[in-house]
Amino acid sequence: MKLNRKIIMIASAATLAFGAISLPASADDAPYTVTDGTHLDADSYKGFKLFRNWCARCHGTYGQGMVGPNLADSLKFISKDEFTKTVTNGKSGTIGSMPAWKKNKKVVAGMDQLYSYLKARSDGAIGVIKPKKTK
Numbered sequence: 073m074k075l076n077r078k079i080i081m082i083a084s085a086a087t088l089a090f091g092a093i094s095l096p097a098s099a100d101d102a103p104y105t106v107t108d109g110t111h112l113d114a115d116s117y118k119g120f121k122l123f124r125n126w127c128a129r130c131h132g133t134y135g136q137g138m139v140g141p142n143l144a145d146s147l148k149f150i151s152k153d154e155f156t157k158t159v160t161n162g163k164s165g166t167i168g169s170m171p172a173w174k175k176n177k178k179v180v181a182g183m184d185q186l187y188s189y190l191k192a193r194s195d196g197a198i199g200v201i202k203p204k205k206t207k
């Protein structure tokens with residue numbers, strides 16, 4: 073009993089520490105901030121722009137899916153780690169084939185920003201609309 077409680081305490085302390093390290097920008101655990109359902113924080117907005125440049129032709133303008141899967145759905149199920157690995161190394165599966173992005177410096181540098189935008193889409197914080205950047 074005592075040991076169990078200790079483990080839980082250690083686990084929650086670790087969660088707190090991890091949260092503080094990985095998400096310095098906001099108090100809750102969302103990696104984005106959406107205002108009025110239309111405006112994205114600067115990083116997520118950068119993510120949208122990267123997405124539009126490199127990913128939209130296969131995954132749809134706002135990630136809703138085309139020849140590539142709907143990423144707003146995917147991000148409900150895959151972890152940030154899986155996201156990063158998939159984008160870095162590419163993926164061939166039942167739907168089709170995605171090239172690896174590890175040689176694209178902009179995509180690699182913007183991985184967190186891409187994830188933030190798509191997570192905002194996945195959580196429904198921003199819809200299938202052209203987002204604006206929060207001033």
Ligand code: HEC
Pocket residue numbers: 123126127128129130131139140141143146150155158159163164165166167168169170171173179186
């Ligand atoms: C040439 C078309 C194409 C482009 C461009 C492309 N993808 Fe993909 N992507 C695909 C296909 C096809 C799959 C599905 C592979 C499979 O599982 O069959 C996929 C799968 C994925 C997955 C995994 C989804 C899941 O449910 O496991 C992620 C994440 C992803 N793409 C992100 C991106 C990002 C981010 C970019 C831009 C940097 C991008 N893709 C650009 C075609 C593309």
